[in-house]
Amino acid sequence: MQSCFSNLQSLLVPAALWWSSTMSTKAVKILFLLLLLLPMVSQAAAVSxxxxxxxxxxxxxxxxxPLFKRATGTCxxxxxKCCRPLW
Known part of the structure; x- marks a missing residue:
């Protein structure tokens, strides 16, 4: 398991260095903020x-x-599935 993470880290570090050298710092900050907001937006949609x-x-x-319940929607x-009682 440890080797899997080290392989992933060895792939991500050069990619991060490439991004930081080709993009301006303002663009990197904006991209970082968008990546932080993405889970919040998707989680809000999942709750509804x-x-x-x-x-x-x-x-x-x-x-x-379960027994004596029927599917009426999604969760x-x-x-x-959203399951409601039959009666």
Missing amino acids: DTVTCRKIKGECAFLLC YNGLA
């Missing part, structure tokens, strides 16, 4: 359908819905 499922008294299931940005 999960919250909707919870509001209609559903629960999220990654595989099949976690389409990765899971």
Whole structure:
């Protein structure tokens, strides 16, 4: 496992040096901020359908819905099913 990380690090360091030598520091800062904001934006989108499922008294299931429940939508940005009781 350690060798996998060292191989990845040996690939990333030259790439980072290349980026810093070809781009201005302002452009690198902007790119860095965009990369920091990307997970927040994607996470906000993932919460919306999960919250909707919870509001209609559903629960999220990654595989099949439990017994006596039916799939009525999605959760976690389409990765899971929103399951509601049959009655």
